[in-house]
Amino acid sequence: MAVRLRKVFQYPEESDGREELDEEEQEQVIEQLQSQNDTRNAQYSVLFTALPLLAALAFVPSVLSASSQLERLFSFLSLVSLGTTAYIMRCSPLQDRKGKKPMNAQNERIARLHAALVPGDGAVSLLLALVYLSTGSSYSIRSVLYLIPGVMLATILLAQNVMRSVDLTSLKDLQYDYKGA
Numbered sequence: 001m002a003v004r005l006r007k008v009f010q011y012p013e014e015s016d017g018r019e020e021l022d023e024e025e026q027e028q029v030i031e032q033l034q035s036q037n038d039t040r041n042a043q044y045s046v047l048f049t050a051l052p053l054l055a056a057l058a059f060v061p062s063v064l065s066a067s068s069q070l071e072r073l074f075s076f077l078s079l080v081s082l083g084t085t086a087y088i089m090r091c092s093p094l095q096d097r098k099g100k101k102p103m104n105a106q107n108e109r110i111a112r113l114h115a116a117l118v119p120g121d122g123a124v125s126l127l128l129a130l131v132y133l134s135t136g137s138s139y140s141i142r143s144v145l146y147l148i149p150g151v152m153l154a155t156i157l158l159a160q161n162v163m164r165s166v167d168l169t170s171l172k173d174l175q176y177d178y179k180g181a
Helices: 023-056 060-065 069-091 108-134 143-165 169-175
Strands: none
Touching: 023 069, 023 143, 023 169, 060 069, 069 108, 069 143, 108 143
């Protein structure tokens, strides 16, 4: 016959061994998180600015020595689209989550230009995608390359959306509701 010993049930402590942060510590944690987010956003900005510029290298030979004017035109449009995509990533200000006002102060004219760049670049990317669909192998450049500007624009917009998704204002709102002892 085996003997089984029972353990006495104990309630977990309310604080789970954690101490509450006082007001100054809360402020330091929020500032540290904001600094990490800003650093990560700067790294993403550099990486996703370089990506369309590297993709543009595929179109340079075709612009310089294309056999037909149409191929040269479409390759040039691809270069313009990829350059615009890089500019959007690098210079367009990140907006707050509600999309109401830019985080960086900019004058009205530049803000309107930035707002028009994405639809304009999207239209050029759509035109190039239609060129891909309508052409077979009639041009010396592989027509599948005309899809690159649209893919790069979608990638950049997704990256900007991810960069905007971190919102520390809710932490700042909670900061003073739960003061430590």
